[in-house]
Each structure stands twice: as structure tokens, then as C-alpha cells.
Amino acid sequence: MFGAIYRLPEQIEEAVSKMEYSIAQFKASLVRTIVITGLGGSAVGGDMLRSYAADKCPVPIFVNRGYTLPSYVGKDTLVIAVSYSGNTEETLSAYADAKRRGAQVVAVTSGGILKKQAWADGYVVVTVPGGLQPRAAAGYLFIPQMLLLQKAGLLPDCGEEITETVRVLYEMRLRLAPQVKSEHNLAKRIASRLFGKIPLIHGATGLTETIAYRWKTQLNENAQTVAFAHSYPELNHNEIVGFDVPLELIEKIEIITLTSNHNHPRVQKRIEITMGEVLANTACGRYELPAQGASELAQMFSLLYVGDYVSAYLAVLYGLDPTPVDKIVQLKNRLAD
Amino acid sequence: MFGAIYRLPEQIEEAVSKMEYSIAQFKASLVRTIVITGLGGSAVGGDMLRSYAADKCPVPIFVNRGYTLPSYVGKDTLVIAVSYSGNTEETLSAYADAKRRGAQVVAVTSGGILKKQAWADGYVVVTVPGGLQPRAAAGYLFIPQMLLLQKAGLLPDCGEEITETVRVLYEMRLRLAPQVKSEHNLAKRIASRLFGKIPLIHGATGLTETIAYRWKTQLNENAQTVAFAHSYPELNHNEIVGFDVPLELIEKIEIITLTSNHNHPRVQKRIEITMGEVLANTACGRYELPAQGASELAQMFSLLYVGDYVSAYLAVLYGLDPTPVDKIVQLKNRLAD
Structure with missing residues (x-):
């Protein structure tokens, strides 16, 4: 965990340089609402974007933490589905909801089911480097979302x-x-x-x-x-x-x-x-x-x-290792039973 | 406080019957976003409405807790300014912001500056009975907001x-x-x-x-x-x-x-x-x-x-009186200095 924290500035630089190509592929139609769907460490980037953009973005940004999307989501909504692992079940469920409603979808993930499905569905996928705990990937998860909004003309240049x-x-x-x-x-x-x-x-x-x-x-x-x-x-x-x-x-x-x-x-x-x-x-x-x-x-x-x-x-x-999250793993295993 | 809590069902009934007239006066133009601005006990009704409407309302509802409104607020935004006292300084500031941006404004209040200003500005004012602590007026503050959305065609009938x-x-x-x-x-x-x-x-x-x-x-x-x-x-x-x-x-x-x-x-x-x-x-x-x-x-x-x-x-x-909120009064007095 200490290594990942130390490397946050490099992570932000890499996010700008490595993900430029995926973001360039993204072309927004008319966007009236933005919904960022994710949980825990994968939702933090959305929270930060919402805070940062509150006085800059011409459309509302909502961070969604659950299995379904709000009823207003439709083809004029940009849905950014963020799951670092790509296997967060709530986010996969919300992703399916976004697809069903014809929203404009972008996936931000290191891999997993989300990456496969979003590729197969023809959406833009921003692939971030894997191997970290989601909470240690705040730079990788935040920066591409900011650049996506900038690309869509919804945020001023933030370079x-x-x-x-x-x-x-x-x-x-x-x-x-x-x-x-x-x-x-x-x-x-x-x-x-x-x-x-x-x-x-x-x-x-x-x-x-x-x-x-x-x-x-x-x-x-x-x-x-x-x-x-x-x-x-x-x-x-x-x-x-x-x-x-x-x-x-x-x-x-x-x-x-x-x-x-x-x-x-x-x-x-x-x-x-x-x-x-x-x-x-x-x-x-x-x-x-x-x-x-x-x-x-x-x-x-x-x-x-x-x-x-x-x-x-x-x-x-406290004499603890900051990396493992045993209770979350226990819960996920039981949910998968 | 016990009396006010006990009377919550009567409060909801009164809110439906007494505020019908003000709500009938409200005519929404095209509404693309709803922002409910308030703090503390005066924001609870907005929170509840946002939760309740998440899977029903065709437009996003945002509860704003601060001095300014998000940048997307404009003439296609319905801003509901809620201050039980009518004198909450953050809400008066956000109200002025809504007016400046040409939003569709409704005030929900028992009186105070908000009531005077909203009347003078020609907005619909929903006047709720006074004399309670704001947190004890959840029925008075929630029900009219729900009915306003229903009147605007943004919620199904909730009778x-x-x-x-x-x-x-x-x-x-x-x-x-x-x-x-x-x-x-x-x-x-x-x-x-x-x-x-x-x-x-x-x-x-x-x-x-x-x-x-x-x-x-x-x-x-x-x-x-x-x-x-x-x-x-x-x-x-x-x-x-x-x-x-x-x-x-x-x-x-x-x-x-x-x-x-x-x-x-x-x-x-x-x-x-x-x-x-x-x-x-x-x-x-x-x-x-x-x-x-x-x-x-x-x-x-x-x-x-x-x-x-x-x-x-x-x-x-704990041997305490549930009604007074001394620290809030102390803060307000110092802010007014």
C-alpha cells in the first residue's frame, strides 16, 4: 500500500498519457445528464469529479451507488461505469441497466467482466493498469473521467x-x-x-x-x-x-x-x-x-x-497490514455462493 | 418535542389540505432538472423526495446544501427553496442565485425573509404553519414538495x-x-x-x-x-x-x-x-x-x-430536554455579529 500511495503523482501522469487514445475515441451526442456508477474505491473518482465540476459543468453529475440507475437515465445520459476489478456486481447490474436504456456508456476498468461486455457492446473502454487495490487507483480512475468530460465539451481545459x-x-x-x-x-x-x-x-x-x-x-x-x-x-x-x-x-x-x-x-x-x-x-x-x-x-x-x-x-x-480487506472478501465469497 | 412528534400524521393531513391552494397556483414550464436547496431539518423533505422519486421522476433531483447552486441551474430548472424559519442564510443566498439564473422558483417556508422576498419576486410561496423546530415539521416540508412535482407531471399520483x-x-x-x-x-x-x-x-x-x-x-x-x-x-x-x-x-x-x-x-x-x-x-x-x-x-x-x-x-x-439546540443558536448569533 505504501508503494501505491507514493506513486500517486506518477499514476496521474500515466493516466493522462496512457489513456489519451481511448478518450480520443469517445464522441458524445447531446448529453443532458451524467451518471457515474460505482462503489467504494471505484466511486471516489466520480465523487471528486462531481465536487470539482459543480460550478463548471452545464449538466448535472450524479454518483450512483447501487444495482439500478435512476429513472431519468436515457439516450441523453452519459453513464460512466467504473469498476477497477471489472467484476463489482452492483456496477455490472447498473451497466446492464444503462445499456437497456440506450444511454451513452463508457467503461473505466482494469479488466474483468465489465471490460469484456463493454467491448462486445461496442462502447468506449478506458483500460487502466491492474494489480492495485481499487482505493489505491484514485488517479487512474479519476483522470480519465475528467478528460472524458473535457472531450465532450462539458468541462473547461484542465491541463x-x-x-x-x-x-x-x-x-x-x-x-x-x-x-x-x-x-x-x-x-x-x-x-x-x-x-x-x-x-x-x-x-x-x-x-x-x-x-x-x-x-x-x-x-x-x-x-x-x-x-x-x-x-x-x-x-x-x-x-x-x-x-x-x-x-x-x-x-x-x-x-x-x-x-x-x-x-x-x-x-x-x-x-x-x-x-x-x-x-x-x-x-x-x-x-x-x-x-x-x-x-x-x-x-x-x-x-x-x-x-x-x-x-x-x-x-x-495498530500493528496491522494496510492492504488486505478480509471482511470484504468474506462478503463477496458468501454473495457468490 | 413529544407533542410535535405525536402529531406527525395530523401534520401530513394538514399539509395536503391547507397547501392545496398554493400548489394549484404553480405552473411549471419545461423542467429538465430539480434542485431542492435547504439545510438540516429543512433539507430532510428534499432528501426523502429524492429517494422516493429516484425510480419515478423523469428528471434528476439534487438536494443542495450550501450558499450557491450548481452551474447547470437555469430557466429549465425547478428550484424549491426550503427554509422553515425563512431566515437560513445559506438558503437565502441560494435563493438569490436561483433568481439571478432565471430558474423556476418555489419557496416553502413558515415566513421570514424568504417568504417576503419570494412574494415580492412573484414566485409561488407555500406557507407552512410556524412555531415548531424545523426538524419537527417534516410532514409540512415534505408533502408540498411531493405535490408540486405531481402537479408538474413529474411524479405519478401519490394520493x-x-x-x-x-x-x-x-x-x-x-x-x-x-x-x-x-x-x-x-x-x-x-x-x-x-x-x-x-x-x-x-x-x-x-x-x-x-x-x-x-x-x-x-x-x-x-x-x-x-x-x-x-x-x-x-x-x-x-x-x-x-x-x-x-x-x-x-x-x-x-x-x-x-x-x-x-x-x-x-x-x-x-x-x-x-x-x-x-x-x-x-x-x-x-x-x-x-x-x-x-x-x-x-x-x-x-x-x-x-x-x-x-x-x-x-x-x-440522558436527562436532557429534546427541544433546545443551544450550539446552533450560539453559532447563528456569532455569524450575525
Whole structure:
């Protein structure tokens, strides 16, 4: 897992260069809605795209996590079916649904049944390199979706943002990699804060909501710990009231707030007041982590990158291997019975 | 709070009869997208509508929780601005955004600035009775939105489902109300399970995902406890791995799984295997709560109703008043400075 995390910037560069050809083949007709269907690590790229595109794309993007597609999906819908393995049963089911409805379909996968079926059905297939855990392939799974939308004229050119993102990640890993000691390694220090605690990751509607959820799932899968996520400003209307009882458990919650200077200024004000005043007398721990880089894309990936490392270091602190996901394998085997 | 919860079936009936006139005034032009903008208790109705309509509505429904609207909002978008108080600053900001973009706007509110502005701007205003906490007005806030979509030809007739929902809730409250002792009162028994624990509410993509989140926020606001929510099948791809560490805290998590016979059969299978086998050796508590009633709408509201009562009973167990939300008031005051 550490090797895959380290190689995220290379992964993004490779995604741009290797998948250019498949994306060039894609020709969209009129697209009125975009549905990205996937689960878990294969849905993260869709979440990030939805967040990134919310103020840029002329049509709505919906991330679908289930066996069927919403009723509005039709021939004017672009359905991007994402399954890293190509064998996720929910996604294969949703893919069949998309085909039945005559949607414009693109498959993003490393192989499996999805690749075979999409080829046979004559859809564009973006083949990503295999051999990783799906959650370790965030670059391979996100970048082609972004480029597909750009190709379809649904997103402005994002070349410069990708270039900045790669540069920021290369710089960051010099300070986050395993050989860098804790005193200089932010990810190791945050992992220490989370040891023995329940992590609660706060983002904000817009760029960081998605990344907060990514932290939660990486902490679940890599560190095998419970972890939760929520977002501003919504959490100001409910979750902040919920830190009174039971006191002995609230003391064990560590809130990590991901911030971005792309947040709406009132959201930034909300974060300041909530963290500095409203939750000042609650028992939970609190830590703010600002995004790095200038562009929206670089900021998203910078926060994701710290979270990936934090989750792997926390696994080490717990004496666990961050790679296997035994319970998911157990479930899949039983579902296949 | 107990009085408002008790009166939910009457609230739904009143919403149908009292708001008929405002809804009849609404005439939609071509609608390609629907955006419901609101926060906290004022967003719940939109969430429920999105879940309920996912397999019925010919256009996408998006619930927006923030200061601005997505870039695709334009004159072919129906924007429903929901603020129970009429003074939620995020919703007023999003309302102004909708107006600027020439969207088709309807306001749902008990009064405040939103009501004044929407009247002045010549939009349809659905006025709901005031004097409640927003979270206690779920019936008033949900039903008119459902009827608006029906009026616009975007949902099939839902009269029978509403009738069944009201009947189911009337029956349920005979067994859930405060005068019914714990041994016969499911909500009191679930509240006892949650006492001293961290509630984790699991729903499923489709009907119950939204209700699981409603339970979380009601537990936050009424019982002032920490609480979290997640949904099948997504949680099968991450959260289930996260119950290994830290063990002493995992023992304090109580999972309540909301089930519905409208779930996809493979989702139902996933719930069975996850609860019965995959999580069988983890330390967390587990309880399954099936929906009541036959229709989708009745099932959603039946699970919501139990959750509302559970949150209020848990407040009582903690010796707290379920009505005030001091931290939200403190935040609003500071934001107004």
C-alpha cells in the first residue's frame, strides 16, 4: 500500500498519457445528464469529479451507488461505469441497466467482466493498469473521467490544473513518505493523534466534502478503524449539537477539519466559529488541515494525499497490514455462493 | 418535542389540505432538472423526495446544501427553496442565485425573509404553519414538495400512498407514545439500547438511506448525542472493514439497520450476510428494524417515525430536554455579529 500511495503523482501522469487514445475515441451526442456508477474505491473518482465540476459543468453529475440507475437515465445520459476489478456486481447490474436504456456508456476498468461486455457492446473502454487495490487507483480512475468530460465539451481545459496537481504531490511526498521522521512528517503526526480514537473528518460542500469521505473510507480500509465524515455548512445544523453525551466516548473523538481557500467565505467563517468557539468546551480533539496548492484540483488531491498516508501510518501504529480487506472478501465469497 | 412528534400524521393531513391552494397556483414550464436547496431539518423533505422519486421522476433531483447552486441551474430548472424559519442564510443566498439564473422558483417556508422576498419576486410561496423546530415539521416540508412535482407531471399520483402513510402512523403512535411502557414500546427499547453508546444507523441506497441520515440528525439534535449513518451497498465496500480497532470503542457502537422489502433483493442479501456473519464476531451491538406499511412512502415515514421517538426518549434517558439546540443558536448569533 505504501508503494501505491507514493506513486500517486506518477499514476496521474500515466493516466493522462496512457489513456489519451481511448478518450480520443469517445464522441458524445447531446448529453443532458451524467451518471457515474460505482462503489467504494471505484466511486471516489466520480465523487471528486462531481465536487470539482459543480460550478463548471452545464449538466448535472450524479454518483450512483447501487444495482439500478435512476429513472431519468436515457439516450441523453452519459453513464460512466467504473469498476477497477471489472467484476463489482452492483456496477455490472447498473451497466446492464444503462445499456437497456440506450444511454451513452463508457467503461473505466482494469479488466474483468465489465471490460469484456463493454467491448462486445461496442462502447468506449478506458483500460487502466491492474494489480492495485481499487482505493489505491484514485488517479487512474479519476483522470480519465475528467478528460472524458473535457472531450465532450462539458468541462473547461484542465491541463494546467493537472500539471500543478502532479507538482504539488511530488513535493508533498518528500515530506510524507515513510523515511521522513514524525517530527517532520505531518501524516505521521496526524496518525498519532488518531491512535486509540474515533476519527471524525469534516469537509465542506464543494471541494472537501468528497475528500472527507475519502479519509473516512481509507481509515476504514487501510487502518481497519471506525471513522466517520460530515460536511459544513450542513453539520452546523445538526452534528454540532451532538457532542454532549455520552461524555466518556466524546473524549475519544478526534475531529480533523479539511479546509480550502476555495471555500465560500461564510463557510470559512463557520469553520472558525465552530472549531474555535462552539466546540471549544466539548471534550473531542480538534485539528485543522489546510489544502496545499492553488488550483481546486491540486487542493483536492493534496488533502486526499495526506489522508492516504495517515490511514496507512495508523495501520502501522495498530500493528496491522494496510492492504488486505478480509471482511470484504468474506462478503463477496458468501454473495457468490 | 413529544407533542410535535405525536402529531406527525395530523401534520401530513394538514399539509395536503391547507397547501392545496398554493400548489394549484404553480405552473411549471419545461423542467429538465430539480434542485431542492435547504439545510438540516429543512433539507430532510428534499432528501426523502429524492429517494422516493429516484425510480419515478423523469428528471434528476439534487438536494443542495450550501450558499450557491450548481452551474447547470437555469430557466429549465425547478428550484424549491426550503427554509422553515425563512431566515437560513445559506438558503437565502441560494435563493438569490436561483433568481439571478432565471430558474423556476418555489419557496416553502413558515415566513421570514424568504417568504417576503419570494412574494415580492412573484414566485409561488407555500406557507407552512410556524412555531415548531424545523426538524419537527417534516410532514409540512415534505408533502408540498411531493405535490408540486405531481402537479408538474413529474411524479405519478401519490394520493393513495399518502393515505396509507397517515393510517400507518396513526396506528404506530398507539404503540410508540410516551404513555406506552417500555415492554410494549419499541422506540423506548431501542433508546435503551443506544444509551451510553454511539449509534450508527445503516440504511440502503433507495428509500432508507435518507431515513438513516434523519435518525443520525435527530439523535444529534434531540438527544444531543454523537451518532453516524451510512448505507448499503456502499458500506460493504469500506465501513465493514473498520470494526477492528480501537476495540474498547467498537464495543460502544450500536448499529441499527433500517430495512425495507422495497430494497433490491441483493441488497437485502447483503444486509443478512453482513449482520449475521461478517460482523458477527465484531464487538459492536446490532439491531434490525423493518419498515411498516406496504407503499414506499409509508415505509419511509414509518422508519422516520420510530427514529423521531427514539431520539426523544434517548434525550429523556440522558436527562436532557429534546427541544433546545443551544450550539446552533450560539453559532447563528456569532455569524450575525
